[in-house]
Amino acid sequence: MSVSAPATLDREQRELLRARLRAIGFDEVHFAQAAPAGGAALRQWLDAHHHADMAWIERSAEKRGDVERVLAEARSVIVLGVNYWSGAAVDSRRRKGGAPAWARYAVHEDYHDTMKPGLIAAGKAVEEIAGLTGADYRCYTDTGPVLERGWAARAGLGFRGKNGMLISKIHGNWLFLATLVTRAVIEPDDPLRKHLHTGADEPAGLLCGKCTRCIDACPTSAILEPGKVDARRCISYQTIENKGVIPRKLRAGIGDRVYGCDICLEVCPWNRFAQEGRKLLLVARHDLAGVSLRDLLELTTEGYVTLFRRTAVKRLKLTGLLRNACVVAGNSGDRSLVPSLVRLVAHASPLVRAHAVWAVQRLAGAEAVDLLATTRAGETNEQVLTEYAEAEPRG
Ligand code: SF4
Numbered sequence: 001m002s003v004s005a006p007a008t009l010d011r012e013q014r015e016l017l018r019a020r021l022r023a024i025g026f027d028e029v030h031f032a033q034a035a036p037a038g039g040a041a042l043r044q045w046l047d048a049h050h051h052a053d054m055a056w057i058e059r060s061a062e063k064r065g066d067v068e069r070v071l072a073e074a075r076s077v078i079v080l081g082v083n084y085w086s087g088a089a090v091d092s093r094r095r096k097g098g099a100p101a102w103a104r105y106a107v108h109e110d111y112h113d114t115m116k117p118g119l120i121a122a123g124k125a126v127e128e129i130a131g132l133t134g135a136d137y138r139c140y141t142d143t144g145p146v147l148e149r150g151w152a153a154r155a156g157l158g159f160r161g162k163n164g165m166l167i168s169k170i171h172g173n174w175l176f177l178a179t180l181v182t183r184a185v186i187e188p189d190d191p192l193r194k195h196l197h198t199g200a201d202e203p204a205g206l207l208c209g210k211c212t213r214c215i216d217a218c219p220t221s222a223i224l225e226p227g228k229v230d231a232r233r234c235i236s237y238q239t240i241e242n243k244g245v246i247p248r249k250l251r252a253g254i255g256d257r258v259y260g261c262d263i264c265l266e267v268c269p270w271n272r273f274a275q276e277g278r279k280l281l282l283v284a285r286h287d288l289a290g291v292s293l294r295d296l297l298e299l300t301t302e303g304y305v306t307l308f309r310r311t312a313v314k315r316l317k318l319t320g321l322l323r324n325a326c327v328v329a330g331n332s333g334d335r336s337l338v339p340s341l342v343r344l345v346a347h348a349s350p351l352v353r354a355h356a357v358w359a360v361q362r363l364a365g366a367e368a369v370d371l372l373a374t375t376r377a378g379e380t381n382e383q384v385l386t387e388y389a390e391a392e393p394r395g
């Protein structure tokens with residue numbers, strides 16, 4: 001592809017662009033020089049199968065390591081951050097009784113959708129200020145083949161913590177990231193440590209010091225070493241990406257987390273600086289945080305569609321959410337949930353039935369044998385039968 005001489009933004013134009021992007025609603029706007037980055041660490045993580053069955057990461061590994069594979073003759077990466085800290089309103093320690101825990105980001109309309117108009121406007125601003133066309137840049141929000149956290153670190157937006165997340169000195173752990181890869185030459189911002197300009201992979205935990213709170217707090221020991229999370233053990237992966245059975249050995253560690261997990265983010269001391277964001281590109285759904293576990297266990301398809309319309313949770317499907325709700329119920333110690341769970345033991349989905357059996361066994365102990373006798377006699381699915389056979393009454 002032949003590309004004309006790249007547009008170069010002088011410092012004044014760069015700051016004009018930054019101001020325009022901030023006015024659109026991005027709380028952080030940083031610039032990095034395009035260069036191969038992050039590929040070696042990603043390859044290692046993939047080779048160790050820590051990505052579980054997230055095959056799309058494997059498929060896009062080459063592109064993730066080199067933005068020129070995303071956009072030929074890319075010169076700069078614009079990293080955009082949107083602060084989604086909502087303070088105490090969804091604080092997991094202040095939830096109403098009986099309500100399970102949601103990852104903070106999930107109690108919003110799907111940010112991939114709500115940030116889209118902002119990204120389109122950002123692209124138009126780049127076109128106008130750099131004199132480019134729509135063919136000269138690509139925008140991504142989380143789902144693209146771009147290592148957003150790595151670029152954010154290179155662009156000085158923050159650093160990768162030992163929990164593997166991008167940590168901002170201003171916003172803590174609570175930023176949605178987006179990137180705009182462009183052929184415009186833009187003077188880069190300084191990373192927090194200047195050696196990152198050289199293209200070396202950023203060492204995780206650059207500003208963590210001796211802190212290991214996230215590693216210590218992870219209930220499933222998913223953080224194997226600083227910056228390296230084994231998705232197979234991670235509650236976020238298990239409750240969101242895994243479409244099948246949640247391994248029995250991880251269920252107790254899931255606790256009351258029905259969708260995602262923020263534990264290794266919540267404990268991070270860098271959050272002490274977080275302030276509530278402007279949320280110009282977000283739509284909060286704090287009502288979700290007040291939905292009781294019993295209501296979730298009794299959700300109909302219609303109720304599910306209505307409640308989770310426009311949220312990221314809708315991608316999980318009702319069966320996935322019921323599966324998670326069964327695990328949380330099994331961990332709750334609340335025997336009043338048993339009737340709802342016994343109904344789910346007869347659900348049309350074997351996935352739901354399997355987890356409901358486990359939960360009834362956990363809550364009802366020895367009584368579960370009688371409660372489940374009829375459904376067990378009629379069960380033909382192998383996975384569900386395994387749950388009947390393996391479940392251990394709590395006693
Ligand atoms: S998200 Fe939860 S399970 Fe995953 S690494 Fe963090 S604390 Fe562990």
Ligand code: SF4
Pocket residue numbers: 161162163164167205207208211212213214215264267268269270
């Ligand atoms: S909790 Fe501590 S070790 Fe973990 S990312 Fe935050 S500062 Fe780093």
